[in-house]
Amino acid sequence: MMYPKFFSTKNNTSTSDLYLDTDIISYVDIMEVIVGLFYLAGIKTSDGKSVSLNRLTNRFERFLNFRISDTYKKEEEVLQRLPAKRTGFLDKLKSLIHKKSSDKGYKS
Numbered sequence: 001m002m003y004p005k006f007f008s009t010k011n012n013t014s015t016s017d018l019y020l021d022t023d024i025i026s027y028v029d030i031m032e033v034i035v036g037l038f039y040l041a042g043i044k045t046s047d048g049k050s051v052s053l054n055r056l057t058n059r060f061e062r063f064l065n066f067r068i069s070d071t072y073k074k075e076e077e078v079l080q081r082l083p084a085k086r087t088g089f090l091d092k093l094k095s096l097i098h099k100k101s102s103d104k105g106y107k108s
Contacts, residue, residue: 018063
C-alpha cells in the first residue's frame, strides 16, 4: 500500500483513568487553567496552528473525564470574577509550588 496512513483511523474512544475531583477543583478553576493556556497560545495543532478554545477544552475533558456544557460561558465566568479572585486557582497552585520548594530547603 502506497499511502497506508490515509486508511488508518485514530482510536478516539479511549477513556482516561484520570478524573477531576470537583470537591477540590471546580469547573471554573480548571477553565482558569485552560483559558490561561489558550491566551498564551503555546499549544498548537499538529499543523502548527493555534488551537481553538473549544478544542483545548475538549482535550482536557477527555484527559480528566469531565464535561463543560458551555466553554465560552465558563471562560466568561473566569473573566468576570472579581479582580482579587480572577486567578485564584492559579494563585493557589503557585503558592503550593512555593511551599513545596521551601519545604525541600530551596531558596525562596
